[in-house]
Amino acid sequence: MSNVFPIQIPERQPSRISPCPILEAVFEARFVSPQPWATMPGLLFAQIREKYPEQNNLPVAQLAEEARRQNPALMLLPQIQFLSNSFVIQLGPRVVSLGTKLNAYPGWSAVAEELGWLVERLKAAGFIGETERLGARYIDFFGGDIFNDLRLGLQINEQPLQGLQTDITTLLHRDALAVRLHVSNGAIVATKDGPASGSILDIDAWFGSLDADLFGNGLARFAEAHHAIKGMFFGLLKPEMLSKLSPTYE
């Protein structure tokens, strides 16, 4: 396996593009806790109820705890969500995340401010022990076939594979950051005008437990993950595609 990071990150990156392709962004911390799961939602809600008054149980919460414990993947799923006007907080026995609402990304400065607020509230709630991993995930949507516009593609017999439904997932490493890159030209998303088909660019970047501590370097690590994802996004786009997105630079 190669350790070379294959995406060239441009030094100069736009501060804004239009239309914004971000479908959803999620900032997640996995953790272990000395507290039983049953106490966690109450401890968190007591800290966030003023901004996040609405809550919903998620379907996995209907399963018996013993059944969830028998399936490790279920322990990483959120079981309850709290909603504000702009964000969603989701909580499970080993995971907490802050997500933006679909098609309503408020910009990094608003996200960073909300993350700072949430981390303080989580600290006050007192149920998070060690951080297991911490990261960010951005999902972008484009109409049409994104493989025509990316510096990424598949080849067969040294010929680019074009015009076919294609789905690529790869895992990259950049220093302490692990990055899962998923690109597909066969995605269907919900829009204000109903379902739309097109392509997604889904970048998920995270730090492991030895490199991240939610209450230590957590905010800095979230910012690093965001910065890395932004760099990869602009590094993957062909210049012709970028120019179509009306980039503005600060």
Add this chain to the structure above:
Amino acid sequence: MTTLSLPNRTPAYVLVEGLQEFASVSTVHRTAPDGWAREELLLRKLGARGWGRVYHFQNYYISGWGEKGQVLSPRALDAFFRFMETASFPTGRSTQSVFLTDRGGVELVWEDRNGKSVQVEFTGTGAEFYQAATEEEGEVAVDGLAELSRRLSA
């Protein structure tokens, strides 16, 4: 984070039918997205038995066990993997053994080429070790794990 989904909301996207995988193949074990290298490392250095024990610890003990709700430390587990990256074990001796410790760490025990025991316990801050041949014991921080691994493997 790839297992993260938003089950109560419409998923951000779904793939068209032709790109979806509806059935898994029972003969193929798929690792987590970042798990392939780690599983390969364990199989190569600890064999199937050691791989199986660590798999079991990771999946069934990280959420707590015992009367006091002990929790497997993710940092201890990552420290163990960092050590394993540079570890080598003498051939022809008994296989290495892996244990969970009472305080939520991982312990690795093996015999050196003279049949003397070497023990390393991984914790949230690094590792504690004991080498029977020299009666040396000590602690190292996370950034000293690779060096300790090379030294104890020599």
